[in-house]
Amino acid sequence: MATTVRKTAYFSMRTPNRAAHGVNLLAFTGFPNAGGAQVDFIPQDISKFSSAARKLGMKVSKRKTVFLAQGTDKAGACAAICSKLAKAGINMVAMDAVTAGKGRFGAIFWVKRRDVARASRVLRARG
Numbered sequence: 001m002a003t004t005v006r007k008t009a010y011f012s013m014r015t016p017n018r019a020a021h022g023v024n025l026l027a028f029t030g031f032p033n034a035g036g037a038q039v040d041f042i043p044q045d046i047s048k049f050s051s052a053a054r055k056l057g058m059k060v061s062k063r064k065t066v067f068l069a070q071g072t073d074k075a076g077a078c079a080a081i082c083s084k085l086a087k088a089g090i091n092m093v094a095m096d097a098v099t100a101g102k103g104r105f106g107a108i109f110w111v112k113r114r115d116v117a118r119a120s121r122v123l124r125a126r127g
Contacts, residue, residue, distance in 0.1 A: 020052070021048075021052035021055070021056070022045075022048050022052065023043055023044075023045065023048050023049045023052045024043065024044040024045070025041055025042060025043055025044070026042045026043065026044050026068055027040075027042040027066075027068060027096075027106065027108045028040070028041055028042065029096045029108065040066070040108075041060070042066055042068060042108060046063070064113075065110075065113070065116045066108050066109070066110055067108065067109050067110070067111070067119070067123070067125060068106070068107070068108055069081055069097075069105075069106065069107040069108075069109070070100070070104065070105070070106045070107075071104070071105060072103055072104065072105070073099050073100070073103050073104055073105040077097075077105045077107075078095065078097050078105075078107050081107070081109070081123065082095075084122050084123060085111065085119060085122065085123070088118065088119070088122045090111055090115045090118060090119050090122065091111065091112065091115070092109055092110070092111055093109075093110040093111060093112060094109065094110050095107055095108070095109035095110075096108050096109075097109075
């Protein structure tokens, strides 16, 4: 199948950059899923997030694992991560990456649950 590129619209919303209900998010992403939308929260403090979600009546999934990469922004900043996983035979399910300003980048990415421990070792991920 040939690669296609399409120009399309998007929408945004501004919100203050402050912790809501004492919860600081390291990352947040959303995407269409089965006729609805899925939003993923990556909180700095898991217990504060869980408590706030309960108080707000939010239905959130059980804890899952995501990888968070942060570093100096440069061409191919995420390439080393992708390469290490590929060499280990680990498929990356998805990735969201952005420039964070002031020469920094951030990325969140997922691997299949069965590959989390091996990916952690390959990438020397802490946490």
